[in-house]
Amino acid sequence: MKDLEKISVIGMGLLGSSVTLAIGRAFPRIEVVGFSHRAATREKARQMQVADVIEETLQGSVDQADLVILATPIRTFEAYFEQMQPCLKDGCMVTDVGSTKELPHRWAGRIFGNRVFYAGSHPIAGSEKRGVEYARDDLLFGARCIVTKTGGTNASTVKTLERFWTKLGCRVQVMSPQKHDRIFGHISHLPHLTAAALVNANLTETLKFAGKGFIDTSRVASGPANIWTDILLTNAENTAEGIDRLIAELGQLKTAILKKDEKRIQMLLEKARTRREAMIAYKIKQKELF
């Protein structure tokens, strides 16, 4: 990747510091610098040597960078874009690793204009673990990564990001931020809400009787509330629409159950079973599951 000599990663959480490690392995000639607004995190990141340099300031981190990757909570993006904008060189590429994409595109368009090139990224990799201490250079290996572009997005920036994430081990797909947010509102943000609602719908005394089924169905509800609040606030309409669809499906099941309509209950359950089995078969074929 001749167009990249220096990459800056802002945010040294699990994902940001795993990205710096992966860059170090995939692109040994590119200078990779990291930044965190917390001194304690910078110190840990230095001890763990997750980047060539951990800068003390945002300005120092993005100075002369060819690519800046924002790996902080989505709610901080707008302020970071504002702060870094005057420090970026002309033609600098900016992306992020946030889980929603419409608002970041809108913020970037307003703040960067045509001088700096933004496109969104969403590498779908994670772990229950949090923080730089769990950074792994193979966290992105085999992960899907969505790159988002609008009509106004610089085409060569999209090409560069496609090659960049592919080199880090991701399977890249390009789509609009609108399509991205609709898909992930339904397939990722909705299950989180579902799991949380399922836990809250049960009495504490009843939770003691939870078996393997309940434990799996509710697993994602143990995720960090602040990060998920961020995601839901920046993808409100799509997640609300997903809730409506889910409530409609639950309503159909409830009606069939109260009517003791055996055929209809069996049909709805069988539909879900066969559709899920087809999904699993697809994932295995795609080598996303083994």
Place this chain on the structure above:
Amino acid sequence: MKDLEKISVIGMGLLGSSVTLAIGRAFPRIEVVGFSHRAATREKARQMQVADVIEETLQGSVDQADLVILATPIRTFEAYFEQMQPCLKDGCMVTDVGSTKELPHRWAGRIFGNRVFYAGSHPIAGSEKRGVEYARDDLLFGARCIVTKTGGTNASTVKTLERFWTKLGCRVQVMSPQKHDRIFGHISHLPHLTAAALVNANLTETLKFAGKGFIDTSRVASGPANIWTDILLTNAENTAEGIDRLIAELGQLKTAILKKDEKRIQMLLEKARTRREAMIAYKIKQKELF
């Protein structure tokens, strides 16, 4: 257990045949016989030697039995009770291993009267696997088992069942069938419906983007539709009430998201997170999870 010389298990699926194997190990002096209405299953059960004898008829299987355990789908219980009733000796104990308990108690009360003693059992053990070929003598080890009784249930039958399931490795709790069905309607049957509704709420194209979160949240939707239809039909009011609670929780989340009420979203997610973590801690303390 001096009061038990012969135990008969009806239904040689995974659970029934694992129970016969477990009895063989825990009570080497008790005669254990099995029965299945399918000739092919009887043949497999014989080859695998899951019981001392696999009988050719229901009548032969329950003849002179001190305890009969029904391990067939719940919808068949009423007919089996009717068929076995004339063949049972006075004072015979009957139980079952079904996932709902109110209707079996009602059917048993009507059919057995006071000549035969019924109490319900629900050993909470299972596997994605089905069929006698997966039978294991340790399937019940460490599992919870609920024994259900009403005001009219014979007390010594309850005592015998408590000792019996404990000897097979279960942690036994006694409660009313009403309480049992309310608890499991919410903690077990509701998650199944939730998982099915979540799959059906998503387009096939969207399912291709499923990550680990969706896969876990929807796992139980891959369970057998006919068995779950059975469970839902025999616990209709409790599961419908569970759906109402879940829809109410989803509605609260939706309102908070559309209002962009950050504090309220975070509060609801944090409530679910801490309640789930407390549940997991309880399960670990109880040695149900490691």
